[in-house]
Amino acid sequence: xxxxxxxxxxxxxxxxxxxxxxxxxxxxxxxxxxxxxxxxxxxxxxxxxxxxxxxxxxxxxxxxxxxxxxxxxxxxxxxxxx
Amino acid sequence: xxxxxxxxxxxxxxxxxxxxxxxxxxxxxxxxxxxxxxxxxxxxxxxxxxxxxxxxxxxxxxxxxxxxxxxxxxxxxxxxxxxxxxxxxxxxxxxxxxxxxxxxxxxxxxxxxxxxxxxxxxxxxxxxxxxxxxxxxxxxxxxxxxxxxxxxxxxxxxxxxxxxxxxxxxxxxxxxxxxxxxxxxxxxxxxxxxxxxxxxxxxxxxxxxxxxxxxxxxxxxxxxxxxxxxxxxxxxxxxxxxxxxxxxxxxxxxxxxxxxxxxxxxxxxxxxxxxxxxxxxxxxxxxxxxxxxxxxxxxxxxxxxxxxxxxxxxxxxxxxxxxxxxxxxxxxxxxxxxxxxxxxxxxxxxxxxxxxxxxxxxxxxxxxxxxxxxxxxxxxxxxxxxxxxxxxxxxxxxxxxxxxxxxxxxxxxxxxxxxxxxxxxxxxxxxxxxxxxxxxxxxxxxxxxxxxxxxxxxxxxxxxxxxxxxxxxxxxxxxxxxxxxxxxxxxxxxxxxxxxxxxxxxxxxxxxxxxxxxxxxxxxxxxxxxxxxxxxxxxxxxxxxxxxxxxxxxxxxxxxxxxxxxxxxxxxxxxxxxxxxxxxxxxxxxxxxxxxxxxxxxxxxxxxxxxxxxxxxxxxxxxxxxxxxxxxxxxxxxxxxxxxxxxxxxxxxxxxxxxxxxxxxxxxxxxxxxxxxxxxxxxxxxxxxxxx
Numbered sequence: 001x002x003x004x005x006x007x008x009x010x011x012x013x014x015x016x017x018x019x020x021x022x023x024x025x026x027x028x029x030x031x032x033x034x035x036x037x038x039x040x041x042x043x044x045x046x047x048x049x050x051x052x053x054x055x056x057x058x059x060x061x062x063x064x065x066x067x068x069x070x071x072x073x074x075x076x077x078x079x080x081x082x
Numbered sequence: 083x084x085x086x087x088x089x090x091x092x093x094x095x096x097x098x099x100x101x102x103x104x105x106x107x108x109x110x111x112x113x114x115x116x117x118x119x120x121x122x123x124x125x126x127x128x129x130x131x132x133x134x135x136x137x138x139x140x141x142x143x144x145x146x147x148x149x150x151x152x153x154x155x156x157x158x159x160x161x162x163x164x165x166x167x168x169x170x171x172x173x174x175x176x177x178x179x180x181x182x183x184x185x186x187x188x189x190x191x192x193x194x195x196x197x198x199x200x201x202x203x204x205x206x207x208x209x210x211x212x213x214x215x216x217x218x219x220x221x222x223x224x225x226x227x228x229x230x231x232x233x234x235x236x237x238x239x240x241x242x243x244x245x246x247x248x249x250x251x252x253x254x255x256x257x258x259x260x261x262x263x264x265x266x267x268x269x270x271x272x273x274x275x276x277x278x279x280x281x282x283x284x285x286x287x288x289x290x291x292x293x294x295x296x297x298x299x300x301x302x303x304x305x306x307x308x309x310x311x312x313x314x315x316x317x318x319x320x321x322x323x324x325x326x327x328x329x330x331x332x333x334x335x336x337x338x339x340x341x342x343x344x345x346x347x348x349x350x351x352x353x354x355x356x357x358x359x360x361x362x363x364x365x366x367x368x369x370x371x372x373x374x375x376x377x378x379x380x381x382x383x384x385x386x387x388x389x390x391x392x393x394x395x396x397x398x399x400x401x402x403x404x405x406x407x408x409x410x411x412x413x414x415x416x417x418x419x420x421x422x423x424x425x426x427x428x429x430x431x432x433x434x435x436x437x438x439x440x441x442x443x444x445x446x447x448x449x450x451x452x453x454x455x456x457x458x459x460x461x462x463x464x465x466x467x468x469x470x471x472x473x474x475x476x477x478x479x480x481x482x483x484x485x486x487x488x489x490x491x492x493x494x495x496x497x498x499x500x501x502x503x504x505x506x507x508x509x510x511x512x513x514x515x516x517x518x519x520x521x522x523x524x525x526x527x528x529x530x531x532x533x534x535x536x537x538x539x540x541x542x543x544x545x546x547x548x549x550x551x552x553x554x555x556x557x558x559x560x561x562x563x564x565x566x567x568x569x570x571x572x573x574x575x576x577x578x579x580x581x582x583x584x585x586x587x588x589x590x591x592x593x594x595x596x597x598x599x600x601x602x603x604x605x606x607x608x609x610x611x612x613x614x615x616x617x618x619x620x621x622x623x624x625x626x627x628x629x630x631x632x633x634x635x636x637x638x639x640x641x642x643x644x645x646x647x648x649x650x651x652x653x654x655x656x657x658x659x660x661x662x663x664x665x666x667x668x669x670x671x672x673x674x675x676x677x678x679x680x681x682x683x684x685x686x687x688x689x690x691x692x693x694x695x696x697x698x699x700x701x702x703x704x705x706x707x708x709x710x711x712x713x714x715x716x717x718x719x720x721x722x723x724x725x726x727x728x729x730x731x732x733x734x735x736x737x738x739x740x741x742x743x744x745x746x747x748x749x750x751x752x753x754x755x756x757x758x759x760x761x762x763x764x765x766x767x768x769x770x771x772x773x774x
Contacts (some may be wrong), residue, residue, distance in 0.1 A: 015350060018772040021169070022591065023169075024348065025165070025167045025169060025348055026169070026592045027592075029164050029165035029167060029350035030199065030596075031198065031202065031356060033352050033353045033356050034349065034353060035353070036356075037504040042387065042389075043389075044387065044392070044490065045388070045389050045390070046491070048490075048529065049486065050484065055199055056197075056198060056376075056381075057196045057596060057597075058484045058598075058600050059593075059594065059595070059596055059597070060593075060595050060597055061595075062489070077337065
């Protein structure tokens with residue numbers, strides 16, 4: 001499952017961050033590293049981008065970019081922290 | 083002594099910069115890019131309220147003389163960035179400044195309420211081995227929420243001094259200045275650079291040893307160079323002039339590390355830094371759940387970016403800003419200002435008459451200088467008011483939400499939601515719209531937005547539309563207006579698509595953006611920004627725009643033999659109109675008066691209508707009749723299409739030049755817009771001719 005498929009309000013742990021170049025580096029720099037727990041807070045009114053909660057702050061990214069982030073298959077068990 | 087102020091966006095960096103320097107600052111730009119470079123002199127902290135060390139008020143004067151005099155220290159405000167990666171122009175500019183600008187110290191601002199992500203940049207700055215102080219900002223918010231940070235623990239683990247401050251409340255700034263000066267004077271470099279362990283540690287150290295000579299020759303700190311090589315940073319590889327053999331060895335070492343960790347180089351380093359930070363924060367930061375500010379932001383966002391409420395509220399806010407700026411406050415202030423200018427003009431005019439001055443000089447002063455600069459000055463209240471609202475929206479954190487809500491609309495033309503507001507302002511006036519692109523965080527987006535803004539039909543063109551539609555399409559006035567505005571946008575979208583696949587083909591900066599907590603904007607920052615924009619505009623009004631008005635006056639007043647004309651149709655300007663008229667023949671309007679009016683429209687779009695009135699010898703109310711003698715409905719449509727798209731006025735061109743840092747770009751905008759307008763009007767007339 002990728003971050004783009006995670007339903008609103010649910011949290012999951014990041015397994016891997018794909019993609020390349022500037023985008024991938026940016027995702028990593030903003031704290032989307034493997035092992036981090038992210039929560040999808042909402043989807044923008046026009047259906048894209050999405051708003052995430054991680055490491056105690058809010059981050060927005062586009063669905064097509066969120067597809068690069070794969071999740072550990074066990075949502076619902078864990079709660080977002082911070 | 084020079085300090086670099088570095089930190090994340092939304093960390094309170096601008097507020098701190100303003101506290102450090104007061105109004106003692108000036109804005110330039112980094113070479114080659116449109117990234118702002120703000121510099122200022124650090125204020126004399128020894129006269130501040132919070133003294134460093136024991137000192138009693140009674141002995142103030144006596145004590146102060148004991149302090150050895152210090153050379154003034156300068157602080158350079160670097161762009162707000164999250165990492166020293168080699169991708170965006172902001173990050174590259176920061177790296178280059180820190181390495182080649184040889185600052186004596188770094189002041190790194192860290193938002194204590196968002197400490198994990200903020201420290202990520204800190205770890206990379208420490209690698210540079212430059213004396214550094216951490217300004218731990220928003221400590222007032224932390225305290226108010228009952229949260230604490232073990233400052234000593236943080237200091238010990240990071241190996242650099244940490245000063246708790248509140249930039250918004252001006253707390254701890256004197257201590258910060260004192261620590262920064264001391265660190266720089268004693269060359270106190272970070273006591274620790276190595277935050278990694280295991281495979282990453284071995285890899286970085288091996289490479290650091292190997293490239294030490296290269297790094298020193300290239301003037302780059304070896305440890306920093308090594309980390310960047312491990313990350314696969316291309317600019318660093320080029321800079322160090324490594325041999326093929328060395329590159330092979332590095333590649334081999336990195337592959338070894340990747341295999342051992344089961345991940346790639348970039349992820350390994352990001353993970354290493356964040357793992358260290360997580361441990362550090364667990365040991366030094368005590369947080370009791372969500373802060374009030376965060377909870378409040380989440381609540382506000384339920385409405386402000388809500389599924390059904392987000393867009394309507396955005397439109398309402400923009401409508402209110404427009405109405406207040408262009409309708410209420412701006413017009414009121416403009417009226418007051420123009421009343422003042424009129425009074426001054428009358429007084430000066432009377433004075434000149436009484437003196438019996440040469441009528442040409444009188445005309446130069448009154449019709450040229452006063453009328454020209456006066457009309458430009460009437461923009462000023464609008465600009466100041468608009469930037470008051472814009473900086474409120476920006477500083478409160480709402481602008482990031484606009485980008486979030488509107489992103490999808492602009493994505494097709496290769497821009498992000500951030501460009502939406504400047505373009506929207508373009509419907510009011512291109513000048514502040516172009517100036518507002520300064521808030522965009524990417525150089526590429528900024529340039530593209532500047533080039534697209536003139537396609538948004540500005541309000542000064544409204545009188546032209548009004549006169550023409552009333553004369554030629556009285557039954558379909560509203561429809562004609564809508565068609566005009568929509569055509570402008572449509573051509574803009576086309577231009578955007580073309581630019582995206584030609585001029586700005588490269589990868590757009592990824593839209594991965596923080597949504598900061600909502601905060602009350604600081605009055606000082608808002609006022610400083612307004613002052614800055616006003617100063618900026620006034621400088622241009624009295625240079626470029628002033629010269630342009632004088633030229634137009636000259637062309638209007640004299641004939642080719644430099645005699646003062648009595649009949650406006652004999653002026654050089656009219657001659658130019660005659661000369662250019664054939665160019666417009668394929669567009670359906672051959673009358674020289676149309677061409678002349680378009681030329682004066684270059685100084686200000688309102689001038690198109692007034693010139694038409696002067697040249698046809700009518701007043702505005704009879705102008706419609708006169709126009710019917712010059713244009714057919716079809717050629718009027720073609721003329722409107724041309725006015726919609728042709729070169730922006732001189733004030734806007736000057737703004738383009740200022741924001742793009744390029745006279746060439748400004749000239750290109752003027753020329754390209756004229757070409758586009760010609761083609762579009764040509765299409766309107768030729769296609770229309772098939773049906774009429």
